[in-house]
Amino acid sequence: MVExxxxxxxxxxxxxxxxxxxxxxxxxxxxxxxxQTRQKLNASDKNLEQAFNSLMQ
Structure with a gap:
């Protein structure tokens, strides 16, 4: 019956x-x-960190 x-x-x-x-x-x-989303988030985090560090110098 099932089949x-x-x-x-x-x-x-x-x-x-x-x-x-x-x-x-x-x-x-x-x-x-x-x-893919993790890679994008990691890249964005790295860019943000670099931007912050450049402002602090």
Whole structure:
């Protein structure tokens, strides 16, 4: 009965595999975004520190 019902979000194996792949793809995209955002924040922090130090001299 589970395998014969076809629809998005259903319990059949192929749909579960599709949903898992979709979730993994989204997770990978989120991880990449976090890494890029951290790099930008670190660069901005470094620039701010340099600007502050130049004002203090």
């Amino acid at each position: 014969t019902r076809v629809g998005l979000g259903g319990p059949q194996a192929i749909e579960v595999e599709r949903m898992l792949k979709e979730a993994k793809d989204k997770l990978s995209a989120d991880i990449q975004w976090i890494q």
